[in-house]
Amino acid sequence: MLSKLRNRNLSARLLQPADEFWDQRLGISTFGYHPGSGDPGDREWYLHYIPSPYRDIFDALKLAGLRQDDVFTDLGCGLGRAVFAASHMGVKRAEGVELVPKLARQAQDNARTSRLRDRHIVFFERNCLEHDLSATTLAYIFHSFGHQIMAEVLDKARHDRRTIDARRPLRIAYVNPVCNDVLRDSGWFRRVADAPEKRQWLSTAFHYPTTIWESTDI
Ligand SMILES: C[S@@+](CC[C@H](N)C(=O)[O-])C[C@H]1O[C@@H](n2cnc3c(N)ncnc32)[C@H](O)[C@@H]1O
Numbered sequence: 001m002l003s004k005l006r007n008r009n010l011s012a013r014l015l016q017p018a019d020e021f022w023d024q025r026l027g028i029s030t031f032g033y034h035p036g037s038g039d040p041g042d043r044e045w046y047l048h049y050i051p052s053p054y055r056d057i058f059d060a061l062k063l064a065g066l067r068q069d070d071v072f073t074d075l076g077c078g079l080g081r082a083v084f085a086a087s088h089m090g091v092k093r094a095e096g097v098e099l100v101p102k103l104a105r106q107a108q109d110n111a112r113t114s115r116l117r118d119r120h121i122v123f124f125e126r127n128c129l130e131h132d133l134s135a136t137t138l139a140y141i142f143h144s145f146g147h148q149i150m151a152e153v154l155d156k157a158r159h160d161r162r163t164i165d166a167r168r169p170l171r172i173a174y175v176n177p178v179c180n181d182v183l184r185d186s187g188w189f190r191r192v193a194d195a196p197e198k199r200q201w202l203s204t205a206f207h208y209p210t211t212i213w214e215s216t217d218i
Contacts, residue, residue, distance in 0.1 A: 076144025080107035134160040143176035176208035
């Protein structure tokens with residue numbers, strides 16, 4: 001019985017009531033934890049799964065100027081919270097890419113049960129480095145990986161965008177932006193907005209600053 005309750009992340013759901021409210025409203029289940037792997041400095045370092053607080057996602061996407069014709073991609077989507085939030089805000093297509101099979105499958109289950117199941121929402125069980133970013137206009141990253149993978153993801157995005165001769169900039173909403181220096185030094189992104197870490201009353205969720213970047217390749 002106890003382990004069943006633990007599996008359902010009961011304490012997090014009680015202590016983060018606003019996030020529980022949004023999960024219920026969207027008909028999904030995104031509380032959870034999955035360990036990461038490696039250490040800072042390793043190429044393969046990737047971060048554990050914890051979901052972004054909904055308020056941080058909504059604020060970041062507003063700051064990034066989310067539009068109805070955006071193709072939104074969460075790079076390291078976990079159980080898909082940001083993907084559903086972006087779809088709820090009205091993007092044309094919302095997709096999530098997740099390396100850990102168990103998380104990617106649970107995100108797919110969420111897509112089947114969600115109240116947004118008639119919207120264009122897709123989850124991919126794969127490494128971001130294998131994902132085609134040519135159509136993405138707004139990417140979301142909640143500190144999923146370290147410097148090396150970030151640099152490789154940016155190179156991949158640049159390559160993919162050239163294959164279609166992209167006509168719109170790529171914006172990146174980057175929460176807990178540990179690798180801002182990689183974006184700055186890439187030579188094709190400019191920092192367009194910043195939001196400080198915000199406190200949320202009645203919640204134990206961790207909050208982080210956000211930076212918004214826009215590509216200069218068009
Ligand atoms: C901090 S969690 C963020 C989850 C989600 N974006 C959110 O905000 O709720 C980072 C996630 O990125 C995933 N991840 C890390 N490296 C990845 C990679 N190279 N490709 C795909 N997913 C990755 C991890 O497995 C983890 O689920």
